Amino acid sequence: MAAELDQALWHAALALLDANFHFRSVLGTSPPRRSYRLEPNAPPINIVFKDGVIAIEMALIVPELSHRRLTLDLGGALSHRYRIVELADLELAIKRMTGRLSPSASSTSQSVTTESAPERSMKAPTxxxxxxxxxxxxxxxxxxxxxxxxxxxxxxxxxxxxxxxxxxxxxxxxxxxxxxxxxxxxxFVEGLRPNVGNGGQISYDIQPGVFRMVADAARLNTVVRSGLQGAPLKERTVYKMSLGAVGWAKSSAMFNACIEKGYVLLGWGKDIDFSECDSEAQVRERVREEWPDDKRIKSHTRFVNVFKNEVRVGDLIIVSKGNSAFRAIGEVTGEYEFLEEGVFGNHQMRPVRWLAVLDKEHDVSEIYDRSFSMPALYQLNSSFIKTEALDALLQAQRTASNxxxxxxxxxxxxxxxxxxxxxxxxxxxxxxxxxxxxxxxxxxxxxxxxxxxxxxxxxxxxxxxxxxxxxxxxxxxxxxxxxxxLQPDYARLSERVIAGINLGTLLAALNERVEFLYDRDHTIGHAYLLDAVSLGDLDRAFRRKIIPLLQEYFHEDWAKVRLVLNDTSGGFIEASKWLPKGMSEEGDDVEMRTRYRVNPDPFGLPSYLNIYS
Structure with a gap:
């Protein structure tokens, strides 16, 4: 009983930390441990389950937990360690680190749940x-x-x-x-896309966009209930089943519906209710009654009989993707049901518990020594099933859900x-x-x-x-x-010095003028100078990146560009008075204009130093 309470407290503590910290590490083993941070580079709080003790280690002192202080080595480098006896202890530590506390969806200080790790609530979406x-x-x-x-x-x-x-x-x-x-x-979401058929005929199909595809993948990951229950894998009967015909436009939608609703659907049998048919002969007779002229009575009978009468609760169904791949594995959890309102025209249903839903299909050779065959539903030969590989795949799904x-x-x-x-x-x-x-x-x-x-x-x-x-x-x-x-990070450049030019100081001075003459939204980021290690690199960064950017910002107002660069000597931008040939100020009543151009010669050291000196 004590061990069960420790496990319950451990999972409740993880759920509480999940609710309060945005960044976390993977759950380690030997011993179980996880690190949490408010931000990627912030100090962590580590939680460890070692030798029957649930403990935390952190950089801050929690005076309220002085009576829980530990000397036990938890394998971390943080100096303050405390034992967690109840969730209230952990709440004190969280408040000390964050100044607030968000209760988890599944636990409070007064009640500790016993839900398993894959079932506990996920962190709030970001x-x-x-x-x-x-x-x-x-x-x-x-x-x-x-x-x-x-x-x-x-x-x-x-x-x-x-x-x-x-x-x-x-x-x-x-x-x-x-x-x-x-x-x-x-x-982004979904839309019509042209599709050219074999005969050159153009049709328009509904195709999902990137947002719907990633949302569907994330959703499927939450419906997996991993782990076989009851009889071991080697004692299970395994079937191959297709969900939707190859090339059918609705196949993907039907597959997603089956995963989300927790069932498999059989297209054979049309809209006939086979609930009272307990043998193949009864299935055949029922099909003949409803569809006497159907030329595929034999196929309807065979597949419906397997689906309803041969597949048993506890059997496994491997969902194929063509003849060479598979994409999901389910455990049958209930008897046959007839759906009055068909799903994509399918009325024959068996409830399943999905043990594995794969983001990308896997090659059939991983778990079976033969390629799949065309029939929609059939029992796999147990001598060809790679039991150890299949069991390893299912075990891996324990940590691959939610x-x-x-x-x-x-x-x-x-x-x-x-x-x-x-x-x-x-x-x-x-x-x-x-x-x-x-x-x-x-x-x-x-x-x-x-x-x-x-x-x-x-x-x-x-x-x-x-x-x-x-x-x-x-x-x-x-x-x-x-x-x-994210503003320019001058500290990343503060130790970068080229021929006496401090790049951090140079960029800070340059951006101070940009902010004054324009605004802070148009300052120049530190990434423009991160790769500069020589005067040649610095020349290239200014000539090809920074000056063209300033030119765009100030709409080719070169006088302001020179102000930003503090270019009083023309080291970056040359200025000269200009009047076209054949024109004169007195005779044509015009004034000379200033012509600007980027200095074609390498920018001199004094020009860079003058930006911030």
Missing amino acids: NTILYGPPGTGKTYRTAEMAVAVCEGSAGLSREAIMARYEALRVEGRISFVTFHQSYGYED LPYVLIIDEINRANISKVFGELITLLEPDKREGALNAVTVRLPYSGDDFSVPSNLHIIGTMNTADRSIALLDTALRRRFEFEE
């Missing part, structure tokens, strides 16, 4: 926009944030972060899209937000997500499907304030996103 001038590392930062949301990135190098980012992108858990002026609802998914939207302010999101803008709010108190579902205009946004989908956007001020951003978007400003 809608965040990183905004700032160009070159401040917004897109650079999104990779770090996305990996941190998915699995934590505490202490990882940039190379390790990008390796995890790419792996998560390949898995389908991180998606990236860039908005532009012509981007629309049809690209996982966070991330959609990164670069340059989110360059598109017409109302046009791109349409009616879905409301669904982004955390309390309007699936499973939330005020959950909202809408019907999509093209497909007619019901759609909602899952709670495990996080959205990170970037916004270049030089393109559009945040004050001009769509009000509906501003209400539904949190905004994090």
Whole structure:
């Protein structure tokens, strides 16, 4: 009983930390431990379950927990360790770190639940926009944030972060899209796309956009209830089943419906109710009564009989994708049911518990020594099933459900937000997500499907304030996103000195003039100078990036560009008086104009120093 209470407290503590900290690491083992942070680089709070003791370690002292102080080595580098006997102890530590406390969805100080780790509540969805001038590392930062949301990135190098980012992108858990002026609802949510048939005939099919695809993938990940119950795998009967015909436009929608609703559907049998048919002969007779002229009575009979009378509760169904791949595995949990209102024209149903739903189909050779055959439903030969591989795949799914998914939207302010999101803008709010108190579902205009946004989908956007001020951003978007400003980071350049030129000081002085003459939204980011290690690099950065950017900012007002550069000697921008040949100030009553050009010679050391001296 004591062990069960310890487990219950452990899971409740994780749920409470999930509710209060946005960034967390993967759950470690030997012993179980996890790190939580308010921000990617903030000090962590570690929770450990070791030798029957649940404990935390942190950098801050919690005076209220002095009676819980531990000397036990928890394997971390933080100096203050406390034992957690009840959730109230953990609440004190969280309040000390954050100054607030958000109760978890599944536990309070007075009650401890015993839900399993895959079932505990997920962290609140994140809608965040990183905004700032160009070159401040917004897109650079999104990779770090996305990996941190998915699995934590505490202490990882940039190379390790990008390796995890790419792996998560390949898995389908991180998606990236860039908005532009012509981007629309049809690209983002769903729309009609032309399809050229074999005979050159053009048809228009409804295709999902990037947002719907990542939302569907995130939703499917939440419906998996991993882990076999009862008889071991080697004692199970395993069937291969197709959900929807190959090439059928509705196959994907039907598959998603089956996953979300927890059942499998059989197309054979039409709209006939076989509830009273307990044998193949009775199934055949029923088909003949309803459809006497059907030429496929034999096929209807065979597949319906297997589906209703041969498949047993506890059997496994592997959902195929063609003859060489599979994409889901389910355990049959109930008897045959007839659906009066068919789903995509299918009326024959068996309830299942999904043990695995794969983001990308897997090759059949992973679990079976033969390719699948064409029949919609049949029993697999047990001698060809790779039991150990199949069991390993199912075990892996124990930690692969309820996982966070991330959609990164670069340059989110360059598109017409109302046009791109349409009616879905409301669904982004955390309390309007699936499973939330005020959950909202809408019907999509093209497909007619019901759609909602899952709670495990996080959205990170970037916004270049030089393109559009945040004050001009769509009000509906501003209400539904949190905004994090990224300004030029002079500290990253403060130790970078080239021939006596301090790049941090130089950029700070340059930006001070930009802000005075224009505004802070058009300052120049530190990324423009990060790669400069020589005077040649610095010349290239100014000549090809910074000066053209200033020229654009000030609409070719070269006098202001020279003011920003404090270019009093013409080291960057040469100025000369100019009057075309054949014209004179006195005779033609004109005045000489000033002609500007970028100095074609390498910029001199005094010109750089003069920017901040």
